[in-house]
Amino acid sequence: MKEKVAIVLAHPDDAELRCYGTICKYLDEGKECILLIASSGEHGISIREEQGKNVLLDKKLREEETLLAFAGLSISFRFLHQKDGYMEYGRDLIHAIESELIEMQPDIIITHYPDSYGVDHQDHTSIGKAVLNCSSRINSVKKILLCDPLKTVRSGFMPNYFVDITDYFDKKMMALECQKSQGGRFYLEENFHKTKGLFYAANLSYELARSEHFFEAYEMYICYE
C-alpha cells in the first residue's frame, strides 16, 4: 500500500514556500500526498496595506493560485476555511484538524514548526501546535516533519532532516510564480530560496554546496517504524 503523506499548513502559499520540492520527491517515490490548507489566505494583504488599502483578497483566487502551482502533480487538496490570521490553538482548531487526519490516516505528517518565540505567523504556530496535539491519537502516524519557519535563526528551529530538492528547484520557483496575489514579497524570490537551499547543503557537506545542491529542511519531531 502507498505511504500516505498529510501536509497540514495554514495558508495557500505555505506548501510552495516550505516543502514543494519534498512533495515532488515524495510523489516520485510513489507516496500519496494530501495537502490540507487551513485557511484561504484572504488576509494576505500586507503589500496592499502599504498602499493604504485594507481589503480582503478573494479566497477563490488564492486557492486557485495554489491549485495552479501544483497543476500536473497527482496531489489532492482539502480546504478547511478557517479565518486567515485569526486561528487560535484550542479545541476548535484541534477538532477541525483531527477530524481530517482521522479520515486520512496518514503515515507521515508535514506541518508548521510551532515556534514558541512567536517570531513566525500566529496561524502557523497555531496549526503546528494543533497538529502535534492530535497526532498522538492518530495511530497511523509514524513520522512528523516540522517545516522551516523561514525566519529560521530567530525562531529556535533546529533542523535535523534534510531533503535534496535540486532536481525540483526550478519547478518550485515556477510554483512560487503562481502566487501573483502575493507578488513583491521577498520570500517568494529565487535568491531567498537559493540562499536557504545552499545554506542547508553547506551544513551537510561543502561539496554539496559547491555543486549547487539545494535542500529543504525540517525538524523531525517523531519517527518510528
Ligand SMILES: [Zn+2]
Ligand atoms: Zn502562511
